[in-house]
Amino acid sequence: MEKQVNSGVTYAQIDAFTDRMFGGNPAAICYLPEERTHEWMQLVAKDFNLSETAFLLKIPNTHSNNEFSLRWFTPKVEVDLCGHATLASAHFLFSQHGGLLDTKTIVFHTRSGILTAKRVGDGGRLIELDFPLIPISECDADDLELVKSALGSADIVWAGKPGGHGYLVEVSSTDELKSLKPDFQKMLVFGGRGDLIVTAAGGHDAQLDFTSRFFCPKAGILERPTHLNLLRATHSITITATPPSMSSRVSSVKSLLIEPDGGSLINLVVPKNERVSRDREASNLPHVKQTQIDLECAHVISEGWSSPWRVL
Template identity: 30%
Template sequence: MLPNEVLEKINGNFNQSIVVYVSSSTSNTPPDRCAVFGLRWFGPRNEMYMCGHGTLAAAEAIFCRLDVTENITTLQFETLSGTLTAHRIGDQISLELPAGTTVSASTEEKAVLEGIFACALAKPAVNIRYIGYGGPGFSNYLLVEVNEAEKLSEWWPNVDHFAELAPCMQILVVTSAAQAKGIAYETRMFAPTISVREDHICGATHCLNAPYWAAKVQDIHVDEGYTDGKLQHAKAVSVCSSDIWVSYFAVKNRVQIRGNVKHVAVGMLELTDVVV
């Protein structure tokens, strides 16, 4: 693997929220019908500890290049967040990630955060239902649920105001109940303090979204009970909107995300000037 500064320069040239690097694995005995790879994620300024949509894309790229005679059905990625497992299900890629938790903000903290949102959206107030700090493994995340009347897809925030969440809260996950039939919730993600003004489709945010919305559904439909692993159809409602299917498995404390991946380009990088 190339030095970190080179990996960061490559990302800078691509000007993407995340660039994923795949490498050969140190594992000598991969499981049956499974291939193992190393995986790292780099944002514009630093290495990331989790990226769901980038991992889905990497899995699709690998599956498309595997020799079909190898009969590989599973990929394992060795990452800074542990081993992540990807499967192909029809024309989709399924990926298992660790589930996260949130802790409610205090009344005083909520008042400060509501002021930041009001400034970002240039309006007197934003109808916020919940603000929670990410738990272990997601301590740099902030989850905010807004009322669906806020029309999350129509937001044009001044993202610079979200930088006031720094230094601890680097990744802001905003979610709301969906108004469209058949979709459980909508979501957007902003992270200006790490040079990601908006990540148009962020798989890792569902490590928090899936348990959060599963708990809400269980509370609302308490008489019906809740099925572990129930599928949630979520929608990222940024300018480049995308659909993602999510399941929360409370017993295993894991989240499964599923999505479609489309190839748009294949090329070769000449790194002589960068590496020297």
């Protein structure tokens, strides 16, 4: 049964990870005045038809005004985590609706646990996002065959499973990466969310540490914009592609994500005192926990207020 709601929803479409209008990766942000149903949020996400729509809801009865529920939806499904929509949500709260906050830290309550966004740097110019690590295990023979069937003749260096949500694959070169033409039908049999992240060391710029692509047809997105799930998972495989001496001193990583609109550049900050071990040549790999992003590297494309929207 449908009912009309009297209270409207403030919304914005924000391009994250870009220094120009209509670049980067778009996300829709909806600031909810009250709880909405899962079904309603899914319909709204379908209506926006962006890779992700984020829904923010202020959590009442807390000692501060900086705690929010945050949920992410593709046009087809709710997802556990989305980096660029989290950045867009933080930008929305810090910049567009700064009157909502009297703090430099936002606490998001999500399906992946507690996430934080902080204003740091000179004048609070940076947004620092704090994410948990995705553990990676190497693919067994059966999983490797599934990956090969989807990627065809790609020159695969290594393949793993990040957190059981699909596959992470390293290929031999960025040229190999750019020429990939995955078989999306064969990817539909992948387990879990069915994500396929493909990465290669280096890039067109000598300063780049890795370049990546992210495919997820099961979520209704053939090739996905920049996503911090990709970055958290990809970093550990990329470090092993560099000389062993580098893995002990790397403190930041610069990466490029190729996508249909041209790609996005992201800097990761790796805390030196946090490390994780993965069973590949007994390497101790930096724990990717934080990323610092320029607060200005997001552009509001549209914003408004909608009332009423239908609620299931």
